[in-house]
Amino acid sequence: MKAKVHVTLKNGVLDPQGKAIHNALGSLGFEGVDEVRQGKVIELDLADTDEAAARAKVEEMCKKLLANTVIENYAIELSA
């Protein structure tokens, strides 16, 4: 199975990188962008074939290492 983990900053956590991207988009002439938040995507290639087992494993990876839950949220996307 393949897993895609999306790690994003929690609401209320200041995102200076997102702000910088927002400014750069503004200076390129892109209008109507209200906010930009930057996150990261981590792709995993897993030996598991069972979706529930894979999800449980990736969930644990997120809690232990992939995300810092003090400042970040994560979302897991699985595909065959």
Place this chain on the structure above:
Amino acid sequence: MKSSILVFPGTNRERDVAHALVRAGSAEPAYVWHHDTSLPPSDLIVVPGGFAHGDYLRCGAMAARSPIMPAVIEAAAKGVPILGICNGFQVLCESGLLPGALMRNAALKFVCRDVTLEVATSDSPFTHSLAKGHRMTVPVAHHDGNYFADPETLKALEDGDRVAFRYVDNPNGSINDIAGILSENRRVLGMMPHPENATDPKIGRIDGQGLFTAIATALEGAAA
């Protein structure tokens, strides 16, 4: 005083800390490699600065899950004082020994210069001989020193007198100008600035020496 200094791939201030500790009267510290799983008998554990594991994923994230860390967490539970400087502060936050997180500097730039700090509490083994309000000028060198904690955590830190140092002129956007914080039992200190790099008249300032002298007297006193 017996000290242990953790070394991860990418750590680079371990010798600077050792020099500062020896100047303050410590025996030659032991360097402990991240793959080790036990610590020598230690009155003090230091997590020094650098760029452990290249700062990949998040600063300190992988170092905080190193084989040595369970021993450090166990020592902390027994009350062994732990000092984390710069990347070491990031490691202590990632390991859960200190609350909050260090984020990208608000101005997005790496900041490398001298900053002035104010001692915010004398109530710790690290600051007991420094008066509250005492000012010291020491270097900072970091890209991710912007301290963040949620409102409840911040309130607990402030109400518990657990902010150890504040910036006089905030270089990185840290909430409440926080430069260093203490654990609930006041035995773990994490700080972004580098007091160890201001301890020898040969390289200029010695403002950082007071912190290491305070640690040495607190721990010698405890051992006696």
